[in-house]
Amino acid sequence: MSDITKQSLTELIENIKNKKLSSTDVTKAFIDRSEKSEELNAYITNDFTSALDKAKKFDQKPNLNLKLPGIPMAVKDLFCTKDIKTTAGSKILNNFVPTYESTVTENIWNEGAILLGKLNCDEFAMGSSNETSFFGNVQSPIDKNLVPGGSSGGSASAVAGQLTPVTIGTDTGGSIRQPASFTGIVGLKPTYGSCSRYGIVAFASSLDQAGPMAQNVKDCALLHEVISSYDSKDSTSIDFKRNNYSKELTNNIKGKKIGIPKEYRVDGMPKEIEDLWQKGIQYVKDCGAETIDISLPNTSYALPTYYIVAPAEASSNLARYDGVKYGFRAKGENLIDMYEKTRSEGFGAEVQRRIMIGTYVLSSGYYDAYYLKAQKVRKLIKNDFDEAYKKVDAILTPSTPSSAFKIGEKTNDPVSMYLNDIFTVPVNLAGLPGISIPAGHDSKGYPLGLQIIGKAFDEQNILNIAYAMEEKINFKNKITDWWIK
Amino acid sequence: MSKEDSEYLINRKDNQYEVVIGLEVHAQVLSESKLFSTSATKYGAEPNTQVSLVDAAFPGMLPVINEFCVKQAIRTGIGLNAKINKRSVFDRKNYFYADLPQGYQISQFKDPIVGEGKVILDMPNGQKEVGIERLHLEQDAGKSIHDLDPQNTFVDLNRSGVALMEIVSKPDLRSPDEVNAYIKKLRSIMRYLGTCDGNMQEGSLRADVNVSVRPKGSKEFGTRCEIKNVNSIKFMQMAIEYEANRQVDLIEEGKTIDQETRLFDTKKNETRSMRSKEDAHDYRYFPDPDLLPLEVSEKFIEELKNDIPELPDDKKKRFIEEFKLSPYEANILVSDIDTAKYFEEVVAKMGKNKDIKLAVNWITGELFAVLNSKALEISQSPVSAKNFAILINLIKNGTISGKIAKTVFELMIDGDKDPQKIVEEKGLKQQSDPKALEALIDKIINDNREKAIEYKQGKEKLFGFFVGQAMKASGGKANPQLINEILKKKL
Numbered sequence: 001m002s003d004i005t006k007q008s009l010t011e012l013i014e015n016i017k018n019k020k021l022s023s024t025d026v027t028k029a030f031i032d033r034s035e036k037s038e039e040l041n042a043y044i045t046n047d048f049t050s051a052l053d054k055a056k057k058f059d060q061k062p063n064l065n066l067k068l069p070g071i072p073m074a075v076k077d078l079f080c081t082k083d084i085k086t087t088a089g090s091k092i093l094n095n096f097v098p099t100y101e102s103t104v105t106e107n108i109w110n111e112g113a114i115l116l117g118k119l120n121c122d123e124f125a126m127g128s129s130n131e132t133s134f135f136g137n138v139q140s141p142i143d144k145n146l147v148p149g150g151s152s153g154g155s156a157s158a159v160a161g162q163l164t165p166v167t168i169g170t171d172t173g174g175s176i177r178q179p180a181s182f183t184g185i186v187g188l189k190p191t192y193g194s195c196s197r198y199g200i201v202a203f204a205s206s207l208d209q210a211g212p213m214a215q216n217v218k219d220c221a222l223l224h225e226v227i228s229s230y231d232s233k234d235s236t237s238i239d240f241k242r243n244n245y246s247k248e249l250t251n252n253i254k255g256k257k258i259g260i261p262k263e264y265r266v267d268g269m270p271k272e273i274e275d276l277w278q279k280g281i282q283y284v285k286d287c288g289a290e291t292i293d294i295s296l297p298n299t300s301y302a303l304p305t306y307y308i309v310a311p312a313e314a315s316s317n318l319a320r321y322d323g324v325k326y327g328f329r330a331k332g333e334n335l336i337d338m339y340e341k342t343r344s345e346g347f348g349a350e351v352q353r354r355i356m357i358g359t360y361v362l363s364s365g366y367y368d369a370y371y372l373k374a375q376k377v378r379k380l381i382k383n384d385f386d387e388a389y390k391k392v393d394a395i396l397t398p399s400t401p402s403s404a405f406k407i408g409e410k411t412n413d414p415v416s417m418y419l420n421d422i423f424t425v426p427v428n429l430a431g432l433p434g435i436s437i438p439a440g441h442d443s444k445g446y447p448l449g450l451q452i453i454g455k456a457f458d459e460q461n462i463l464n465i466a467y468a469m470e471e472k473i474n475f476k477n478k479i480t481d482w483w484i485k
Numbered sequence: 486m487s488k489e490d491s492e493y494l495i496n497r498k499d500n501q502y503e504v505v506i507g508l509e510v511h512a513q514v515l516s517e518s519k520l521f522s523t524s525a526t527k528y529g530a531e532p533n534t535q536v537s538l539v540d541a542a543f544p545g546m547l548p549v550i551n552e553f554c555v556k557q558a559i560r561t562g563i564g565l566n567a568k569i570n571k572r573s574v575f576d577r578k579n580y581f582y583a584d585l586p587q588g589y590q591i592s593q594f595k596d597p598i599v600g601e602g603k604v605i606l607d608m609p610n611g612q613k614e615v616g617i618e619r620l621h622l623e624q625d626a627g628k629s630i631h632d633l634d635p636q637n638t639f640v641d642l643n644r645s646g647v648a649l650m651e652i653v654s655k656p657d658l659r660s661p662d663e664v665n666a667y668i669k670k671l672r673s674i675m676r677y678l679g680t681c682d683g684n685m686q687e688g689s690l691r692a693d694v695n696v697s698v699r700p701k702g703s704k705e706f707g708t709r710c711e712i713k714n715v716n717s718i719k720f721m722q723m724a725i726e727y728e729a730n731r732q733v734d735l736i737e738e739g740k741t742i743d744q745e746t747r748l749f750d751t752k753k754n755e756t757r758s759m760r761s762k763e764d765a766h767d768y769r770y771f772p773d774p775d776l777l778p779l780e781v782s783e784k785f786i787e788e789l790k791n792d793i794p795e796l797p798d799d800k801k802k803r804f805i806e807e808f809k810l811s812p813y814e815a816n817i818l819v820s821d822i823d824t825a826k827y828f829e830e831v832v833a834k835m836g837k838n839k840d841i842k843l844a845v846n847w848i849t850g851e852l853f854a855v856l857n858s859k860a861l862e863i864s865q866s867p868v869s870a871k872n873f874a875i876l877i878n879l880i881k882n883g884t885i886s887g888k889i890a891k892t893v894f895e896l897m898i899d900g901d902k903d904p905q906k907i908v909e910e911k912g913l914k915q916q917s918d919p920k921a922l923e924a925l926i927d928k929i930i931n932d933n934r935e936k937a938i939e940y941k942q943g944k945e946k947l948f949g950f951f952v953g954q955a956m957k958a959s960g961g962k963a964n965p966q967l968i969n970e971i972l973k974k975k976l
Binding site: 079080093102199205234236319325359 | 538541542543544545546547548549550577579581583586587588589638640767769770771773774775776777
């Protein structure tokens, strides 16, 4: 079957279960395509040889009761994988091989999936275009020299480019949803506390969440069902009743109330985004849902709040990369000199910028004015959502204020880069689930996404809405295989 | 220096200065595993053998609170008569050092687990109350070893992440003696509770000492200096004495005192500047986002309260009332939990017809002397409480004299022997048979007729001579009381 890599996860599982395909067939197909796709630079590390071995082993004694039977999968290089180099896209972890496995990836392997390799990402997940990676930028399968978004850029590129059937990313301020939107795929940022953070290289602990990225909503629901689990090794993991998200998936959203927040109509937003949003409103109505205009008054403070809270936590989380215990170490005259050289040479510019911002906002004398105030505003932003959810079941917004941009276009303008996250960041600050689904194309033919934001722990509901909309939208990703010679 | 009314004051020309001291005690929580990881905490293990991925701050590793350590902190709080905070928050204290793998220490800054409390000190001139400002939980750092290699520093992370309780006193202490009493009292309370072993040599108890001086009678505090990490009471006292005098000298010279952190040099017996206020670290404290605020219920606290053993102050009160001990005796017995345990076991084993005073005298006298000479703790006593009680009873019921008892005690030490058996085997039983003693005394008087006559003529001090002879003739076993009576009658 030459079109194996075009199949959805659901189709692949069915074909493996029906013995129409073996795990080896599927794994081989994705490895072949991955090998032909070097130009995308989606992988940092591949594990193809052992993936094939594992596939063969699986086929000898296939356990077809598993949720991901013999499915090959590449994952973002922010997840620690036992005995496989894990870099977080940084020089400072260029030689780091964990002796342990993240809970989320462990859950995936336990359901029968096979690791293909580790996917490129912005350094320590700090970026919106995958241009901050020490391992070079990632190309979008949508067009040459187009960014795939970030920080889960390698993940988005790999799913859209069919190098992996599905993948997982992490989302601190939009790092799953924005690249999903840029590459025409589905990406879910779960409720904070739904997926364990154990074994994920930390960026901003109070915001980080792992989540699935897939070609369609059903695949996304299935992968979410696999990765979401209560984990006593993560003190912020929440023990709530998790659904069988894929089984309980329904396109019946009749009577659901969908909020349309007026504050998301930001200045300078391209008309095609506004049009897309209007189309989205029409779709949900067509599905029998009701739309209600709502207000999230503190939305405009979300981005500045995020760019205080996230760097503050990051500046502390990244203090452990000091050259003493593991990772890159530069030679120094003494301890302090070694620290300075290691961290100056080991971290890239964006990471250093955020460490400096974070250090500044936590400094005595500035703490109250920045960090403490940001925490207060964060509470207000959460209150906005709580208020809104008294009236609506979910909220519909664009995923990003624009479509994907060219590589290098915003590199020297961090603020305009940060503006990419304007619609996604409030969701992280409030700890809510949000899903981006592809909903159309801009004038250049680049994908555009819509975001559905849910109540905490209500992933099922936003997956259902996304599922219903997906059917109406009938989006077709335009993948030309431009990178394959 | 003078000690008017046992006040500790520093005198210069016409001026007298009072010393104000506050302590930050770091007490290692007695627990099997660390504050946020499951690694062992055993002292003296091979370097870096008790280190988990969390302790070494590997990427993606997360702290998970050890509930036992939380209980220990709350129990200590209860022992300090302190307010237990139902909600407390763990913060990150950020600084770089090679033995601090995370690049931050998880501590409690704004919202500690235990609030204000107090401890009572027994000073020679009465009781003194010392306020507790707070108690919070925090991680210990690892250990940097600088002297194993000329080029490199070695790091041992066994201690990294071990739970500490930082107990901050109010600036209520006024002398090195009070500091001594305070540390001992804290240690005693924690050992009663089993929350800290209080072993200063192994570093389970260390303190930072804040010292300032002010003219006697002044209500305002002077500028304080903090002396870091002093690891014995003796050094604390020496450091305070040096530091207080240094500050007084500065004031007398018309100079000002800089608020700074100082180190005590145990060899030179002086403190010296480590860093000034301007160079103070900016620790960038903020709530640790990896940990939720720590919330404990009223019920949880109540259950811990109900489980608190009798603490030294209550035990002392009871000993005085129940056993009619003097406050002095009671203090000696309660200050160390193992001594109190030993004493109570002896009391229990002595049965109905017991002489508690005698037991106390023997514990604080003979037993302490033996322990001292052998450098043993009472928990390692070579004589068990059971055999000790038998010995006291043998004295009490007249089976042996106090003097013979000392001989028996010497023999008991080797292998915790039963004193009853020793007495029987060695035939040390006291002679209390009046007829036998009369015969013995008759013989002595007969043998020393001239002395007997001299005695009768008024040379009364010869009475002692006859007692001595009688005791000697009986091999020390004669009941001295009977000897006295019979001699008085016969002479």
